[in-house]
Amino acid sequence: MADQYVQPGHGPAEPLPAVPSRPPGSVRRTTSIDMVRPAGFANGLRLIGRARDLLTRESGDTTVLDIAGFQAEVDFRPPRELRGLRTDPVRPELAGLIGQPTLSGFRRRLDQLCPAAERTLLLHLLDDVPGASLIAGHSQFAEQAVTGVSGLPLGMSANVCAGWRDGGTMAESLKAGEIRIVRGPLAVAPGPLGDPLAWHALPPAAPTMMRRHRLVDVVADDQGWRVDSFLRDSHWPMSGPAEGLETVIHEYMLTARVDAGLVVAGVEVTPRVLPWNECLGAVASASGLVRSSLGEIDARVRQELRGTPACTHLNDVIRSLAWVPTLLATLGR
Numbered sequence: 001m002a003d004q005y006v007q008p009g010h011g012p013a014e015p016l017p018a019v020p021s022r023p024p025g026s027v028r029r030t031t032s033i034d035m036v037r038p039a040g041f042a043n044g045l046r047l048i049g050r051a052r053d054l055l056t057r058e059s060g061d062t063t064v065l066d067i068a069g070f071q072a073e074v075d076f077r078p079p080r081e082l083r084g085l086r087t088d089p090v091r092p093e094l095a096g097l098i099g100q101p102t103l104s105g106f107r108r109r110l111d112q113l114c115p116a117a118e119r120t121l122l123l124h125l126l127d128d129v130p131g132a133s134l135i136a137g138h139s140q141f142a143e144q145a146v147t148g149v150s151g152l153p154l155g156m157s158a159n160v161c162a163g164w165r166d167g168g169t170m171a172e173s174l175k176a177g178e179i180r181i182v183r184g185p186l187a188v189a190p191g192p193l194g195d196p197l198a199w200h201a202l203p204p205a206a207p208t209m210m211r212r213h214r215l216v217d218v219v220a221d222d223q224g225w226r227v228d229s230f231l232r233d234s235h236w237p238m239s240g241p242a243e244g245l246e247t248v249i250h251e252y253m254l255t256a257r258v259d260a261g262l263v264v265a266g267v268e269v270t271p272r273v274l275p276w277n278e279c280l281g282a283v284a285s286a287s288g289l290v291r292s293s294l295g296e297i298d299a300r301v302r303q304e305l306r307g308t309p310a311c312t313h314l315n316d317v318i319r320s321l322a323w324v325p326t327l328l329a330t331l332g333r
Contacts, residue, residue, distance in 0.1 A: 010183075010274075011271065012280075013184065013248075015185055015186075015232065015273050016251065018198075022054075022197070024060060025057065025220060025331075026055075026217055026219035026331075027055050027065070027327045028215065029051070029052070029053050029054075029121070029215070030054075030213075030214065031049065031213075031214040032049070032050050032213050032214070033049045033128055033132040034205075035047060035135070035136040035210040036206075036208075037208060044083070045075075045136050046071065046073055047072040047074060047133070049071075049072075049128070050069045050202075052064060053121055053327070055331070066120075068087075068120070069087070069125070070088065070126060072084065072086075074102055079104060080101060080102045080103050081100065081101050082097050082098055082100050082106075082129075091122065093113045094114070096109065096112075097126075102130055106130050107302075119323050124320075128212060128214065128316065131312065131313065132210075135212065138210060138249060139208050139210050139235055142237055143208060143239060161279075161282065184235070184248040186242060186245055187245075205234075206236065208238045210233065213232040214231055214316075214320070215230040216228070223257055223259055223260075224259040224261075224265070225257070225259075227255070227258060228255050229255075229321070230251075233249045249273070249275060250274060250275070251272040251273035251274075252271055252272065252317045253272060254270075255270075258321075261293075262294045262295070262324075263291060263293050264297070265290065265291075267287060269283050269286045284309075285309055285310050285314065288304070288305075289301070295322075295325075297318065297319060297321045298322040301318050
């Protein structure tokens with residue numbers, strides 16, 4: 001059975017049956033990045049990004065506020081350099097990202113080319129390129145038992161995050177010269193049943209593909225604003241008991257309370273799916289950002305949430321709070 005795809009030592013394995021319904025009087029940002037190998041595992045990685053901002057009025061009427069997308073070609077050998085990029089809308093200055101490693105320094109270069117103060121939908125989508133380039137390696141290693149799929153250098157080391165700490169499942173397997181394959185639970189659709197507007201259009205998936213789903217909801221409450229941020233990394237294996245089905249590798253839900261002064265008043269993180277039990281050690285890291293202004297979040301996460309107390313995937317969820325002021329501005333339209 002496909003449920004047997006989750007192995008001993010796996011962390012939480014309870015993906016959400018549906019993302020939260022769209023609240024009246026809210027703005028929802030959804031993004032996705034598909035990680036595909038059109039020429040096979042040995043011939044690079046293609047990232048296809050899509051994004052949408054949707055306003056839901058108190059009446060329930062909706063307006064699409066913005067859409068964006070990109071297609072990127074990545075040399076999958078570490079440091080996974082960006083070889084090609086097309087964006088919608090077109091931003092000629094982003095040609096300066098070509099040749100940039102996607103695993104390190106990519107966001108700094110993006111900030112240099114397009115000041116972070118812009119906080120546009122396209123830049124939010126491109127900000128996820130490092131995360132997508134990193135997790136795309138999962139499909140490579142998950143399919144090594146399949147004839148014709150060769151290994152590639154992992155490009156990871158111990159103590160980069162909670163899940164890779166010394167003595168943990170992944171670090172110990174790396175020392176042994178092997179890699180433990182993460183097999184996650186079966187997914188359900190990333191949106192409430194019966195709500196075709198819950199998510200932007202997602203094309204059908206194919207075996208070996210991975211997809212990062214992201215969602216941010218902003219809505220007023222009695223204290224100021226409530227922010228719900230969701231992340232899911234999925235994989236469609238080409239072999240094994242879940243062959244051809246969507247399995248979840250990472251999934252987090254974060255709810256933050258933001259006061260009228262745009263200061264974080266509270267944060268609650270729910271880890272729904274994590275590869276290994278060691279990953280749970282990062283969950284408490286978000287609490288240290290309470291009483292930070294939204295304008296401080298991005299820099300504090302990059303500077304402080306590093307190493308074994310942190311999780312790169314959770315960091316991406318937390319950093320989504322930096323885009324909340326831009327989303328709040330759209331609520332006034």
